[in-house]
Amino acid sequence: MAELANCPRCYGLYIKGSALVCQNCLKQEERDFQTVYAFMRKKQNRTANVREIVEETGVDERTIRGFVKSKRLHPAQFPQLTYDCSKCGAQIREGRLCESCTNELQDGVRKQGEIDQLSERNRKDDMGQVTYYTVKRDKV
CATH class of the missing domain: 1.20.5 (Single alpha-helices involved in coiled-coils or other helix-helix interfaces)
Structure with a gap:
């Protein structure tokens, strides 16, 4: 059964499924990705760092780092991209x-x-043969 949840970005209600955000935020995220990717595809922009991408595209830094973390933007292709x-x-x-x-x-x-390992060794040493002694006292 579907679960009703609040979108973590816009706080609107949506039916929780495979997506972690509502449809509107998902569409916005895809538009942001296309904007960033189009910027990064240009040869002169391939060495841009995250700050430069934010300034040029207007896409939020956290969103860009999320693209890198989720491997939508590969650091092998864009060497200045990092995440936390x-x-x-x-x-x-x-x-x-x-x-x-x-x-x-x-x-x-x-x-x-x-x-x-030390505690296991100590436990095994302690479980060796145990001998009990009793003292027999004569009744006086």
Whole structure:
């Protein structure tokens, strides 16, 4: 069954489906993409950065970065296009995290793995053969 939702851009009501925005915003996004792509196809504009594209086309910076992130505009073709790292906000050209955040995450995983191995080893050591002793006391 279809779900009724508010569009995150214009706050209008729409039936939520595969699109994350209403039909009007979706059409506007497509017009914005065509404007940006037409600008970027010109040879002299291929090295333009996001600020220059915003100034020339009037399309919002967040929208342009969204096109790059969703791979509608490929950084291989347009070398100055970037988007934000999901963790720290640094400008990146591919993936979700910048190199430093990736390294930090990998270090954390490595350390957690070492901690898990040590705790597992300690647990196994503690579960060795256990001997219980009792003291027999004579009644006096």
